Amino acid sequence: MKRIALILTALVAVASLSAQTAKTVIVPRPMEVTAVKGAYTVTAKSVIAATDAELVRPAELFASYVANDLGATLSVEQKQKGGIVLSLDKELASEEYTLNISSKGVKIVGGTPAAVFYGLQSLRQLVSAGEATKKGIKLEGVAIKDKPLLGHRGAMLDVCRYFYTVAEVKRFIDIMAIHKLNRFHWHLTEDQGWRIEIKKYPNLVKIGSKRKETIIGHRRYSKVYDGTPHGGYYTHNEIKDIVKYAAERYIEVIPEIDMPGHMVAALASYPELGCRDEKFEVRTTWGISKDVLCVGKESTFEFIEGVLSEVVELFPSQYIHYGGDETPRHRWKECPHCQKRIQEEGLKDENELQSYFMHRVEKFLAKHNRKVIGWDEIIYGGINKSATIMLWNDRNRAKAISLGNDVILTPKYYCYMDYYQTNRPWSNKEGLMIHEKRILTLRKAYSLNPFEGLQPSEYGRIKGVQANLWTEYIPNFQEVQINLLPRMAAIAEVGWTIGERNFDEFGARMHHLRKLYDKNGILYAPYFFDGTDEIE
Numbered sequence: 001m002k003r004i005a006l007i008l009t010a011l012v013a014v015a016s017l018s019a020q021t022a023k024t025v026i027v028p029r030p031m032e033v034t035a036v037k038g039a040y041t042v043t044a045k046s047v048i049a050a051t052d053a054e055l056v057r058p059a060e061l062f063a064s065y066v067a068n069d070l071g072a073t074l075s076v077e078q079k080q081k082g083g084i085v086l087s088l089d090k091e092l093a094s095e096e097y098t099l100n101i102s103s104k105g106v107k108i109v110g111g112t113p114a115a116v117f118y119g120l121q122s123l124r125q126l127v128s129a130g131e132a133t134k135k136g137i138k139l140e141g142v143a144i145k146d147k148p149l150l151g152h153r154g155a156m157l158d159v160c161r162y163f164y165t166v167a168e169v170k171r172f173i174d175i176m177a178i179h180k181l182n183r184f185h186w187h188l189t190e191d192q193g194w195r196i197e198i199k200k201y202p203n204l205v206k207i208g209s210k211r212k213e214t215i216i217g218h219r220r221y222s223k224v225y226d227g228t229p230h231g232g233y234y235t236h237n238e239i240k241d242i243v244k245y246a247a248e249r250y251i252e253v254i255p256e257i258d259m260p261g262h263m264v265a266a267l268a269s270y271p272e273l274g275c276r277d278e279k280f281e282v283r284t285t286w287g288i289s290k291d292v293l294c295v296g297k298e299s300t301f302e303f304i305e306g307v308l309s310e311v312v313e314l315f316p317s318q319y320i321h322y323g324g325d326e327t328p329r330h331r332w333k334e335c336p337h338c339q340k341r342i343q344e345e346g347l348k349d350e351n352e353l354q355s356y357f358m359h360r361v362e363k364f365l366a367k368h369n370r371k372v373i374g375w376d377e378i379i380y381g382g383i384n385k386s387a388t389i390m391l392w393n394d395r396n397r398a399k400a401i402s403l404g405n406d407v408i409l410t411p412k413y414y415c416y417m418d419y420y421q422t423n424r425p426w427s428n429k430e431g432l433m434i435h436e437k438r439i440l441t442l443r444k445a446y447s448l449n450p451f452e453g454l455q456p457s458e459y460g461r462i463k464g465v466q467a468n469l470w471t472e473y474i475p476n477f478q479e480v481q482i483n484l485l486p487r488m489a490a491i492a493e494v495g496w497t498i499g500e501r502n503f504d505e506f507g508a509r510m511h512h513l514r515k516l517y518d519k520n521g522i523l524y525a526p527y528f529f530d531g532t533d534e535i536e
Helices: 002-015 053-065 113-129 166-178 236-248 264-269 298-314 330-334 336-344 350-367 394-402 442-446 456-461 477-484 487-496 503-519
Strands: 032-043 047-050 075-077 084-088 097-102 105-110 136-146 152-158 183-187 252-259 319-323 371-375 388-391 407-409 462-469
Touching (some): 032 097, 032 105, 047 053, 053 075, 053 084, 053 113, 084 113, 097 113, 105 113, 113 136, 113 166, 113 503, 152 166, 152 487, 166 183, 166 236, 166 477, 183 462, 236 252, 252 298, 298 350, 319 350, 330 350, 350 371, 388 394, 394 407, 442 487, 456 462, 462 477, 462 487, 477 487
Parallel strands (some): 047 075, 047 084, 084 105, 183 252, 371 388, 388 407, 407 462
Antiparallel strands (some): 032 136, 097 105, 097 136
16 A cells, blocks of 8 residues: 555656656656746647758657657758757767757757757657647756766567567567667577578578477476477568668667577577587477587587678677577586597686687677677686676676676666566466566666676776566567566666666656557556555
8 A cells, every 4th residue: 555655646746747847757867957938839830850961860750759649740851940950969979968948949959860869759758748739739948968877778689489570579679769778689599499590501490490389387387388389580681671770769789699508499400510419409498408509519610600690791780699698518528529629728627618619709700890798607717808798697796897898787686577577476467477486676677776886996897787578488579568668667767867866756757658658559567557566
């Protein structure tokens, strides 16, 4: 009851405001917000003036975003004057913008087109929450100065456990854009399915993209399978289309080819890549397989380089994610090829064997002017200073920072969107999740402090934060959205907002953002909004 009372209080407080200001509406919260006298009404006849050719596309996207609110699509013209004026100022940082609303109109100035796009996302939320009049949407005067705390503000989608269509991936990107996220981490390969076309190795999609069936219920207890084949993959043309779609929304797509573990789909396609002389099948259950790539064979590196040669052609991203997580050493200990490699290279053990593998892959990608991101297990056995660590085991944070590498935070207890959303998942009838006892409420996600336990001199090592959605128990895109939202909004604000944050104030703004979700047909979990996520 206490939780419900707090929500009702927040709603009454917000509803009682005579004028909606950006401080009470926008998620993530802007850096500086100042009330300005006067107001401007956006009407169907308002013109968006893009003062630079680069701003025409973001202006067109904004016009499409608010078309339902206004009952018409605003006209976009490349000129200097209009009701909504967009311009660039090189004196501003690359993601910094100002947004000013007065009786004369709306002005958004950004350091780059991306920054202007973020300003338009803020304006989009103001329009959604604005006062509807006979003429249009009335916006109260405001002056906003805004820029993000961290450069990498990401979201990861696992399309391997379950496949999602091109349209659904684009929908995921649209949801990211609303929250000013700028890095789409696309997890494309797994034990349960290979999702990216590699023309040099056609069996990866002919065989590796399909599994014969899928386990029903939790893997720890169930031995029942659905008997239904599941598969799918993205062609080169589809990937290029998605990369272009994301780029138009100033989102960089970072592909992940997970290696040397989580490779059973590849082993099923090309069994000679394994340590054991036997056939494999695409995994039909979840968890970690002991079967991994054989690091002792040169043919393994020829395969990886062939795959990555096509990956770098498809993805213009600065970074390639090369995995490195959850790689059991069992097969390597038994494999004469791997043991020979350890001896010839003067390696200490199988941990250093994995480091040897990761170093070779990184060196190959460096020849293509790409940098690498790996899960924090890459710190075991040695790591290059040039590799960025994606930290999901928070216990490794201090060690990762001490190594001097850049770090992206995805600690599982704050950022894993496949955990239960309430402290009473059974009574709330939540669907089955990956871990029976792990709970990530909206409040918990919001409480992530990127710099906790660090010295100020170490803050610069933290390059970003990211929400991760693993999909073992998320078989359709409806459930993707419900697990993602509203928790993604909390991680977005952690990565964006400079200064102290307050959860209750954030919660009040979320009730406005919820309305924008509704207007756009975006699904989300109800638990925070109906007060059932933290029942005492």
